[in-house]
Amino acid sequence: MAASAANAARSNADDAETVEAGDVLSFTKEQELHAYREMLLIRRFEEKAGQLYGMGLIGGFCHLYIGQEAVVIGMQMAVEPGDQVITGYRDHGHMLACEMDPKGVMAELTGRRGGYSKGKGGSMHMFSVEKQFYGGHGIVGAQVSLGTGLAFANKYKKNGKVSLVYFGDGASNQGQVYESFNMAKLWHLPAVYVIENNKYGMGTSVERASSNTNLSQRGLSFDIPGEQVDGMDVRAVRAAGERAIAHARSGKGPYILEMVTYRYRGHSMSDPAKYRSKDEVQKMRETHDPIEQVRARILKNEQASEDELKAIDKEVRDIVNAAAEFASNDPEPDPSELWTDILR
Amino acid sequence: MPIEVLMPALSPTMEAGKLAKWLKNEGDSVKAGDVIAEIETDKATMEVEAVDEGVLGKILVADGSEDVKVNTPIALILAEGEDASALKGDASRSADASGSKAEEQAKAEAKADAKPAKAESAAANPPAPKALPEPDVPEGTEFVTTTVREALRDAMLEEMKRDERVFLMGEEVAEYQGAYKISQGLLEEFGAERVIDTPITEHGFAGVGVGAALAGLKPIVEFMTFNFAMQAIDQIINSAAKTLYMSGGQMGCSIVFRGPNGAAARVAAQHSQDYAAWYSNVPGLTVIAPYTAADAKGLLKAAIRDENTVIFLENEILYGQSFPVPKLDDYVVPIGKAKVARPGKDVTLVSWSIGMTYALKAAEELAKEGIEAEVIDLRTIRPMDTETIVESVKKTGRLVTVEEGWAQSGVGAEIAARMMEHAFDWLDAPVARVTGKDVPMPYAANLEKLALPSVAEVVEAAKAVCYRD
Ligand SMILES: Cc1ncc(C[n+]2csc(CCOP(=O)(O)OP(=O)(O)O)c2C)c(N)n1
Ligand SMILES: [Mg+2]
Numbered sequence: 001m002a003a004s005a006a007n008a009a010r011s012n013a014d015d016a017e018t019v020e021a022g023d024v025l026s027f028t029k030e031q032e033l034h035a036y037r038e039m040l041l042i043r044r045f046e047e048k049a050g051q052l053y054g055m056g057l058i059g060g061f062c063h064l065y066i067g068q069e070a071v072v073i074g075m076q077m078a079v080e081p082g083d084q085v086i087t088g089y090r091d092h093g094h095m096l097a098c099e100m101d102p103k104g105v106m107a108e109l110t111g112r113r114g115g116y117s118k119g120k121g122g123s124m125h126m127f128s129v130e131k132q133f134y135g136g137h138g139i140v141g142a143q144v145s146l147g148t149g150l151a152f153a154n155k156y157k158k159n160g161k162v163s164l165v166y167f168g169d170g171a172s173n174q175g176q177v178y179e180s181f182n183m184a185k186l187w188h189l190p191a192v193y194v195i196e197n198n199k200y201g202m203g204t205s206v207e208r209a210s211s212n213t214n215l216s217q218r219g220l221s222f223d224i225p226g227e228q229v230d231g232m233d234v235r236a237v238r239a240a241g242e243r244a245i246a247h248a249r250s251g252k253g254p255y256i257l258e259m260v261t262y263r264y265r266g267h268s269m270s271d272p273a274k275y276r277s278k279d280e281v282q283k284m285r286e287t288h289d290p291i292e293q294v295r296a297r298i299l300k301n302e303q304a305s306e307d308e309l310k311a312i313d314k315e316v317r318d319i320v321n322a323a324a325e326f327a328s329n330d331p332e333p334d335p336s337e338l339w340t341d342i343l344r
Numbered sequence: 345m346p347i348e349v350l351m352p353a354l355s356p357t358m359e360a361g362k363l364a365k366w367l368k369n370e371g372d373s374v375k376a377g378d379v380i381a382e383i384e385t386d387k388a389t390m391e392v393e394a395v396d397e398g399v400l401g402k403i404l405v406a407d408g409s410e411d412v413k414v415n416t417p418i419a420l421i422l423a424e425g426e427d428a429s430a431l432k433g434d435a436s437r438s439a440d441a442s443g444s445k446a447e448e449q450a451k452a453e454a455k456a457d458a459k460p461a462k463a464e465s466a467a468a469n470p471p472a473p474k475a476l477p478e479p480d481v482p483e484g485t486e487f488v489t490t491t492v493r494e495a496l497r498d499a500m501l502e503e504m505k506r507d508e509r510v511f512l513m514g515e516e517v518a519e520y521q522g523a524y525k526i527s528q529g530l531l532e533e534f535g536a537e538r539v540i541d542t543p544i545t546e547h548g549f550a551g552v553g554v555g556a557a558l559a560g561l562k563p564i565v566e567f568m569t570f571n572f573a574m575q576a577i578d579q580i581i582n583s584a585a586k587t588l589y590m591s592g593g594q595m596g597c598s599i600v601f602r603g604p605n606g607a608a609a610r611v612a613a614q615h616s617q618d619y620a621a622w623y624s625n626v627p628g629l630t631v632i633a634p635y636t637a638a639d640a641k642g643l644l645k646a647a648i649r650d651e652n653t654v655i656f657l658e659n660e661i662l663y664g665q666s667f668p669v670p671k672l673d674d675y676v677v678p679i680g681k682a683k684v685a686r687p688g689k690d691v692t693l694v695s696w697s698i699g700m701t702y703a704l705k706a707a708e709e710l711a712k713e714g715i716e717a718e719v720i721d722l723r724t725i726r727p728m729d730t731e732t733i734v735e736s737v738k739k740t741g742r743l744v745t746v747e748e749g750w751a752q753s754g755v756g757a758e759i760a761a762r763m764m765e766h767a768f769d770w771l772d773a774p775v776a777r778v779t780g781k782d783v784p785m786p787y788a789a790n791l792e793k794l795a796l797p798s799v800a801e802v803v804e805a806a807k808a809v810c811y812r813d
Binding site: 047051053054057059061096108110111117119120121122123124125137138139141145170171173174175201202203204208209210269270272275304332333335336337339342 | 354355389390395414482519535545548571572574575609614781782794
């Protein structure tokens with residue numbers, strides 16, 4: 001599955017520097033525990049969201065991030081404050097990773113007034129100016145041009161910030177992705193394109209949708225360097241993230257990271273996922289789980305005891321339960337909200 | 345306290361489902377993530393996972409139970425340390441109660457089969473139009489109850505058998521059997537050369553479809569929903585709709601763009617837009633938006649045969665609704681003809697697609713107050729059958745249009761203008777429009793309801809143009 005140790009996808013283009021196979025630097029105790037807690041928060045949050053969906057408290061589409069936690073957490077360990085994040089509709093993990101309040105996120109999922117969009121946006125459309133999280137977009141591929149625009153603004157303002165643009169393997173086939181790549185390279189925009197290759201776009205495997213399945217090479221004809229990264233290993237993600245972000249921040253232009261990852265659940269809540277075997281999912285969970293990997297390392301290296309990890313589990317569960325509680329009891333938006341926020 | 349397992353909601357539009365099969369027995373231990381049962385929705389068979397750990401203490405809803413409402417308790421899980429005796433107390437009482445409640449509900453449903461109980465949204469349980477689906481169906485024709493979903497599939501199946509140039513392409517249409525299961529079985533019937541899964545590249549594959557049509561093939565291009573056709577709208581309008589004209593009549597584009605249009609349920613602003621007015625603005629396009637399964641079938645067949653570019657607007661909420669469809673070898677409904685779905689003399693209500701659910705229910709309400717509404721199902725938005733509306737207005741003198749789309753430059757606005765041009769002397773009141781509210785679709789359940797038209801709004805508008813209150 002996941003590219004064993006961050007495999008550099010090599011570009012022969014003159015301008016695109018060859019990327020060294022990234023070392024998976026080992027984490028300090030603090031980093032391991034941080035990654036463990038943050039990934040676990042996403043996992044428990046998403047499980048709870050799935051539960052609330054089943055109870056009818058969440059409606060519409062709800063796309064869970066379970067399995068992919070290492071990608072966004074690893075990347076957030078590589079950013080500087082003020083760097084922007086933008087993604088598609090599988091966005092709950094990104095919001096939590098940007099330190100948005102789980103209560104506000106969950107309340108948006110249930111369509112309540114305390115949600116980040118006052119209940120008007122729902123699962124796929126949430127934003128936080130404060131946390132530099134630019135959404136939350138329902139149209140596959142649209143965020144790629146938008147994220148390129150964020151990078152454009154960074155360069156224009158000379159603020160030294162980098163824009164992280166997340167999209168899926170399926171989205172990587174949209175035309176505007178390549179229009180954006182071209183402009184980003186042409187204008188040396190500080191963008192890092194993070195392709196979350198979870199092997200499927202809805203029910204279609206990468207092999208059935210992409211003529212070249214090495215998505216890290218999608219920038220070749222624009223001279224954009226790219227690498228394939230084991231997106232199930234949070235350390236590999238962070239290491240690659242640091243390289244890519246440094247490249248973009250230094251004025252060299254965009255960079256592509258293909259995160260090889262996996263989603264455990266169906267595409268959305270209504271997907272019976274008949275296009276893959278249970279075995280495939282089971283194997284991935286048992287042998288590559290991003291959280292279990294960290295947990296095992298922590299215990300092996302005696303960086304924390306079972307009991308200490310249990311305490312983290314409990315803390316995370318409490319946060320998630322409080323979010324669910326809030327999201328279930330917070331009132332719906334006032335009817336007058338129907339007519340607000342259309343223009344300002 | 346045993347934990348109740350509730351019938352889960354498994355899709356945006358699911359209100360009830362069939363409990364197909366229990367995969368665990370009473371007494372089995374379960375842990376979080378175990379698949380405990382299979383549930384059939386109208387789209388798929390889904391697995392239910394346990395969220396809690398314990399022992400499956402009691403199954404409350406048996407295998408094969410149909411129409412189990414979301415949130416009905418279906419089983420009890422005994423937590424660690426609890427034994428079956430826990431069921432004798434509270435739990436078994438609440439179990440019995442909920443069990444019999446579910447049964448009662450099921451019975452009530454069965455009785456109400458013909459006459460649906462008043463549902464929360466007008467969209468659920470759509471009323472059937474009173475007139476026969478088409479006047480020229482021969483007498484004695486058998487009618488088969490068919491969902492809109494099946495009717496659309498049947499239309500494509502029949503036309504693909506009839507004409508080898510017809511093929512289907514779009515996202516998830518082949519191996520997944522359609523994101524909304526419209527193309528079920530077509531891959532098996534026609535193979536991967538004629539039922540083609542595309543990457544997520546709407547602008548690209550719409551253009552590929554148009555190019556293939558210019559070369560003489562007859563593509564059916566499915567958009568997973570019409571919201572995503574906005575990625576492709578340049579090819580639809582600049583390349584498909586205008587080429588016949590620009591080539592001086594040499595080169596036409598016979599193609600159908602189809603898929604669900606408008607609001608589904610709780611999918612918010614970017615996934616809930618009605619494009620009827622958009623496409624109906626464009627010369628060179630034909631725009632169809634059926635309501636019943638019979639019209640869905642007959643009009644889709646006509647659309648596929650048509651020599652021009654047809655925009656075929658379906659509705660996700662209607663997919664699972666059933667209507668009688670005439671059992672004929674080749675049932676084709678003419679494009680451009682509206683239909684009187686319910687005759688009346690006091691006020692004319694004009695709608696199409698899901699808007700008909702509001703109009704027909706409003707007509708029932710109005711009848712109770714002695715107002716006989718004539719309901720017209722427009723079926724084709726462009727070319728618009730002005731004559732049928734004018735004929736009705738000559739009789740009633742009053743007109744209300746009903747649509748889920750926005751009011752400004754909407755289809756209702758167009759109808760109102762046409763009535764001024766063609767029926768001014770017969771109008772006894774200004775034309776009234778009931779439309780979606782002038783806002784992007786909100787996600788919150790209460791706001792979404794307010795944003796959509798309602799039966800009450802149609803009733804109110806009808807009374808207003810009748811000067812009744
Ligand atoms: C333009 C557009 N086309 C189609 C869809 C429907 N759709 C939503 S998600 C999705 C699959 C995307 O897959 P991928 O990019 O791999 O992301 P993942 O869901 O795997 O995270 C599709 C087809 C959409 N939302 N927007
Ligand atoms: Mg994917």
